[in-house]
Amino acid sequence: MPYINVKVTDEGVSCEQKNEIIQGVTQLMVDVLGKDPKATFVVIDEINTDNWGIGFEQVSELRKQQLT
Known part of the structure; x- marks a missing residue:
């Protein structure tokens, strides 16, 4: 009985995308x-x-740097 734990950042992953991951x-x-x-x-x-x-670095800070 496999248990798979997928971790993603909370940056707009849609319900449809989550379903595709599953x-x-x-x-x-x-x-x-x-x-x-x-x-x-x-x-x-x-x-x-x-x-x-x-x-x-925090990913939130890295994302800010990418915008500049």
């Missing part, structure tokens, strides 16, 4: 590991960019 990750478990999709759990966590860091 379907795609589930299909990957079926194709690669032969898992039963009815027993495959996918959880998507949306993380605020203030709570996500890359290379010493």
